[in-house]
Amino acid sequence: MSVLAPVLEPLTILIAEDSTADLLLLSTIIRRQGHQVLTATNGAEAVAVFTRERPQLVLMDALMPVMDGFEAARRIKQLAGEELVPLIFLTSLRESEALAQCLDAGGDDFLPKPYNQLILAAKINAMDRLRRLQATVLQQRDLIAKHHDYLLHEQRVAKAVFDKVAHSGCINAAPNIRYLQSPYALFNGDLLLAAYTPSGDMHVLLGDFTGHGLPAAVGAMPLAEVFYGMTAKGYGLAQTLREMNAKLKRILPVDMFCCATLLCLSTQRRVVEVWNGGMPEGYVHEIATGKRTPLESRHLPLGVLSAQAFDDRTEVWPMALGDRVFLLSDGVLDTADANEQLFGAERLQQVFAANREPDRLFEDIEQALAAFRGKARDDVSMVEITLQVDQQLRASGPLYADSGQSCPLDWSVSFEFRAETLKRYNPLPYLLQLLLEIHGLREQSGALYSVMAELYSNALEHGVLGLDSRLKRDAQGFAEYYRLRNDRLAQLNSGYIRVHVQVVPTEAGGRMTLRVEDSGPGFDVEQVLARPLDIDRLSGRGLSLVRQLSSDVRWSDGGRSVCVEFSWEALA
Amino acid sequence: MVDLHLDPEVLSGLQEVMEGEYPKLLDTFLDDSQKRVEALRKARDDAKALGRIAHSFKGSSGNLGAVRLAQLCQRLEVESVGPVVGDLGELVDQIDREFALVKPLYESERQRFQM
Numbered sequence: 001m002s003v004l005a006p007v008l009e010p011l012t013i014l015i016a017e018d019s020t021a022d023l024l025l026l027s028t029i030i031r032r033q034g035h036q037v038l039t040a041t042n043g044a045e046a047v048a049v050f051t052r053e054r055p056q057l058v059l060m061d062a063l064m065p066v067m068d069g070f071e072a073a074r075r076i077k078q079l080a081g082e083e084l085v086p087l088i089f090l091t092s093l094r095e096s097e098a099l100a101q102c103l104d105a106g107g108d109d110f111l112p113k114p115y116n117q118l119i120l121a122a123k124i125n126a127m128d129r130l131r132r133l134q135a136t137v138l139q140q141r142d143l144i145a146k147h148h149d150y151l152l153h154e155q156r157v158a159k160a161v162f163d164k165v166a167h168s169g170c171i172n173a174a175p176n177i178r179y180l181q182s183p184y185a186l187f188n189g190d191l192l193l194a195a196y197t198p199s200g201d202m203h204v205l206l207g208d209f210t211g212h213g214l215p216a217a218v219g220a221m222p223l224a225e226v227f228y229g230m231t232a233k234g235y236g237l238a239q240t241l242r243e244m245n246a247k248l249k250r251i252l253p254v255d256m257f258c259c260a261t262l263l264c265l266s267t268q269r270r271v272v273e274v275w276n277g278g279m280p281e282g283y284v285h286e287i288a289t290g291k292r293t294p295l296e297s298r299h300l301p302l303g304v305l306s307a308q309a310f311d312d313r314t315e316v317w318p319m320a321l322g323d324r325v326f327l328l329s330d331g332v333l334d335t336a337d338a339n340e341q342l343f344g345a346e347r348l349q350q351v352f353a354a355n356r357e358p359d360r361l362f363e364d365i366e367q368a369l370a371a372f373r374g375k376a377r378d379d380v381s382m383v384e385i386t387l388q389v390d391q392q393l394r395a396s397g398p399l400y401a402d403s404g405q406s407c408p409l410d411w412s413v414s415f416e417f418r419a420e421t422l423k424r425y426n427p428l429p430y431l432l433q434l435l436l437e438i439h440g441l442r443e444q445s446g447a448l449y450s451v452m453a454e455l456y457s458n459a460l461e462h463g464v465l466g467l468d469s470r471l472k473r474d475a476q477g478f479a480e481y482y483r484l485r486n487d488r489l490a491q492l493n494s495g496y497i498r499v500h501v502q503v504v505p506t507e508a509g510g511r512m513t514l515r516v517e518d519s520g521p522g523f524d525v526e527q528v529l530a531r532p533l534d535i536d537r538l539s540g541r542g543l544s545l546v547r548q549l550s551s552d553v554r555w556s557d558g559g560r561s562v563c564v565e566f567s568w569e570a571l572a
Numbered sequence: 573m574v575d576l577h578l579d580p581e582v583l584s585g586l587q588e589v590m591e592g593e594y595p596k597l598l599d600t601f602l603d604d605s606q607k608r609v610e611a612l613r614k615a616r617d618d619a620k621a622l623g624r625i626a627h628s629f630k631g632s633s634g635n636l637g638a639v640r641l642a643q644l645c646q647r648l649e650v651e652s653v654g655p656v657v658g659d660l661g662e663l664v665d666q667i668d669r670e671f672a673l674v675k676p677l678y679e680s681e682r683q684r685f686q687m
Contacts, residue, residue, distance in 0.1 A: 019632045021601040028590050028597075063627050090631075114582070114634040114642075117589065 011128060014038045014055040016046035016072060017090060018064045026059065026090070026115060033121050043067025047075045055085070057127055059111065062091040062102060070105040077106035084134035086127035155214050162217045165224045169195035174202065179383040180362050190329045190381040191220045191258075195231040198432060198449035200268065203231045203240070206279065206327045206383055207260040207302070216379075219258060222247050223302070233429040234449055237264050237275055238312040241302070245310045248303030257303035261295065261327050265319075265385055268450060268545055272325055272387075275314045277301045280345065282327035284317050285358065292352060293317055295325075316482040318475055319387045324358060331380035332365065337373050347372065407439045409510050412502040419492045422460060428452055431499065440509050440568030447549040448566060454546050455516040455562055456497065461485055463518030463560065464495040495519040509569040515561060522558035577670070578677050582637025595685040598678055601636045605629065609671050612648075612664050622660055623652030629667075636678075641670045 013035050017023040020041075027037045038053055040046035044067040046060065058076060062069040073087050088109045089102040102110065108130070109123055171177060171194040179192055191207035205227055209216035223244055230240040241262060248258055259278030266272070272284060277299035283292040299311055319325075328348075335343040351368045355361050362382055413434075417427055432449050435441050441448055461467045465488040471481040500515040528543065547553055550564040587594045608629045615621035630645035648663045 019604060019628050021597060021604045021632045022635055024593065024597055024600050025586070025590070025635055028593055032589065061631075063624055113631040114637075 009128070010034050010036060011057050011124070012036045012038065012053065012055040013057045013059060013124070014040065014046060014049055014053070015059045015090075016040040016043065016064065016069065017059070017061040018042060019061070022061075022090075022113070022115075029115065029117055029120060030059075030124075033117075033124070035124070043069055043072030046072045047079075050076045050085075051079060056131060057124065058085060058087045059090055060087055060107070062089050062098070070101060073102075073105040073107055082138055084131045086131055088123060088127065158214055158217060162220060165221055166191055166193060169193055169228060170202070176202075176386040176388040177204070177383065178362065179381070180366075181379070181381045190216075190331070190379040191223060191260075192381055192383055193224055193227050194385075195228050197231055197264070198234045198445055199266075199453055200446055200450065201264050201266040202385070203227070203237070203262065203264050204325075204327070204383065204385055205260060205262045206282075206329060206381060207258045208279065208329045208331075208379070208381075209258045210256045215256075219248060219252055219256065219303075222251060223258060230429075234432050234453070235429050236426050237262055237273055237314050239426050239429075241275055241312045242307065242310060245302045245305065246307045249306065252303045257301040259297075259301040259330075263295075263325060263327075263385075265325065265387060267321075267387055267389060270319055270321075270387070271316050272319050273314045273316045275299065275312065280328055280330050280333055282325060283352070284319060285324045285326060286320065287322045287324070287358065288320060295327075313486055316478070318472075318478045321387055321389055323387050325385045325387075326361070327383050329379060329381040331378035332369070332382060334378055335369055335372065335380070336375060338375075343369060343372055408437055409503060409505045412500070414498065414500045416496050416498045418496045419494050422464060422495070422497065423489055423492055427499070428456060431501075435501070435512065438503060438510065438512065438568075440570070441512060441566060443568070444566060451546050451550050451564055452514065454543075455514070455564070456499075458543075458562075459497045459516050459518035459520070460489075462523065463520030464492070464497060465489060466520060506567070509567065511565060511567045513563060513565050515563045517557070517561040520560060522560040525555040525559050528559075576639040577641075577674050579637040579639050583681060586636070595682055597636075598682045601632060602675065602678055602682075604632060605671055605675075609668055612667060616661050616664055619652045619660060622664070623649050626652065626667075638670075638674050641667065641674060644670055 013030055015023060015026050015030070015037060017026060017039075018041050023039055023041065027039060030037050038049050038055055040049050042064045043060075046058070046069075047067070049055075050058065058073075060069045060073055064072075069089060069091075073089075076085065076087065086108045087106055088111050089107045090111050090113065091098070091102065099110065108127060111120060111123060171179065171192060174194060177194055181190060181192060191205065191209070193203075193205040193207075195203055197203060205223075207220070207223060209219050226244045226247055227240065230243060235243075244260075244262075252258075257278075261274065261276045261279045261282055263275070264273040274282075274295045276282070276295055276297040278297050278301035281297070282295040284295065285292050295315070295317075298313075298315070305311075333342065333344055333348065337343075347368065348365070351364050352361075355364050361384065365382065415427065415431075417425070421427075428449070431452060432445070435448060436445055462469060465485060467481060467484060467488070469481075471477040471484075496519045498515075498517040500513075500517075502513040502515075504511055504513075546564065551567060552563075552565040554563045555561065556563070586597060590597050608625055611625050612622060612629075615625060626645045626648035630642050630649060633645060634642040644663060644667045648660065648667065651663065652660060
């Protein structure tokens with residue numbers, strides 16, 4: 001017996017055989033090989049024993065009374081279902097037709113008579129290996145199916161949360177935004193966010209995390225949080241970008257980052273301010289001339305550089321009413337045809353050039369992609385924002401739950417912001433939060449913020465940095481103006497802006513006086529104010545805006561000091 | 573082909589495998605075979621029945637080393653389904669005679685293990 005292959009694991013084996021001598025012989029051999037034996041002397045009995053005892057392997061004589069081996073084999077295979085119960089036919093059938101009949105009935109192997117112990121043991125072991133392999137496959141299949149279901153469930157939950165986060169701003173409500181997103185996987189990992197600043201400007205972010213689907217979307221949550229929070233509080237692009245970059249750098253693994261374009265579209269100032277880190281070129285489209293100004297990537301994506309190395313410099317472009325900004329994710333350009341040829345920027349340019357109706361641009365691009373017979377390999381996103389005049393100023397500050405009884409009504413405060421601070425800090429959100437402690441001002445928070453922003457940027461740009469707004473009379477000068485602004489701010493080492501706030505109660509309610517002083521040379525107030533109010537001119541829009549929005553504006557100290565007043569009536 | 577009636581090597585192999593059960597196996601085979609020989613005689617004119625019985629008989633006699641008997645059974649099995657039905661009765665007679673010949677050999681083997 002020592003020549004037999006070792007038995008891996010004792011099996012329960014059913015032997016169905018009508019010849020008593022053969023049955024006795026075979027059972028004895030198999031028992032001596034270490035297995036447990038069940039016997040049956042016809043097919044029907046074999047099926048009954050199988051049903052009752054569930055043996056792991058069956059040895060079946062082909063020709064038996066009552067029910068033959070073929071029929072019994074069929075029934076046993078059916079009962080076994082997905083589980084592999086190896087079935088070896090005990091037969092000396094010689095004709096190929098009969099052998100084929102055995103296989104058709106579900107037989108896995110044959111054992112000819114007279115029995116050979118060695119071959120029998122080897123066949124049982126081989127079949128046992130197959131049986132265990134099948135069991136492992138089934139187990140792993142079930143496990144994979146379970147994991148798959150679990151994964152899909154997770155993705156659905158994540159998608160629901162993601163969609164709420166990624167689309168909670170004004171992306172769907174704003175009439176001047178059109179966008180198209182098609183997901184590569186269950187959901188689109190490209191991030192498209194839009195929200196209004198307190199002064200009614202619109203911030204838009206199109207982001208593309210490395211990867212797609214769920215892993216890409218995970219990073220979207222903190223990014224969206226920073227975007228919405230800081231936009232609502234009135235932070236500019238630079239501070240928001242710094243915060244986003246620092247946050248992503250902190251939480252994302254090194255091989256993960258976010259390509260992004262962040263822009264601020266200001267109807268009041270007729271400009272768009274853009275920062276592009278790693279996204280494909282978007283465009284500013286001048287409708288009047290048809291000119292497209294590319295919004296090139298000038299930075300590394302968010303989450304790559306340390307806070308010290310991060311560059312928050314933006315570019316500013318003039319826009320007229322009706323002009324459009326178009327942004328896209330690289331899923332559009334990376335769409336590949338059957339030969340792995342990419343759609344690419346050139347083909348996109350051709351679509352732009354051929355586009356006759358600006359409103360049909362998305363459809364034209366989609367048509368071009370379809371004609372290219374492209375297969376998207378990543379999430380695909382496109383967004384187009386039009387500069388429109390109907391964005392009324394809104395009070396977008398947080399809702400307050402307090403009664404107003406404790407609101408401060410008689411106080412004053414003064415700040416002086418010096419060069420090092422002016423370079424890197426935007427005090428406006430903080431000042432706005434402070435002023436919104438006064439309930440009466442909350443109704444006017446949009447106007448208040450716009451006026452503060454205008455006076456502050458006038459003090460900084462014309463006062464401290466000495467920039468002449470007349471530079472901005474054409475598009476080229478406009479770009480030059482903002483280039484100079486960046487340069488001079490970076491080199492600033494003296495100068496200040498002072499902000500004085502005085503709040504006093506009045507019979508009707510209260511009054512807030514805001515005075516902004518700068519260290520600059522001042523300007524000829526009479527002459528500037530004498531310019532006509534021209535809403536569509538690139539320069540000089542600031543002062544007219546301030547005069548529109550606040551009840552009283554006065555300059556003093558040769559233009560170096562400006563004072564505005566906001567009044568309110570007591571709440572009922 | 574040598575006309576071997578009983579293969580002694582098969583018997584010694586069986587003895588090794590069966591150990592204490594060896595005499596019982598011999599008894600079972602003799603008893604079984606007796607029934608089959610009688611069944612063959614009864615089914616003389618039923619080719620289908622002859623073929624089925626011959627098939628089983630071939631298996632057990634092969635296992636027990638009755639080489640010539642197994643060969644005769646196989647011939648009967650084959651010819652019972654063949655296109656030309658030969659003289660199956662003659663084959664049945666031959667099987668009958670062969671069993672009569674090997675039966676005493678198995679009996680004497682059995683005698684070695686008197687209980």
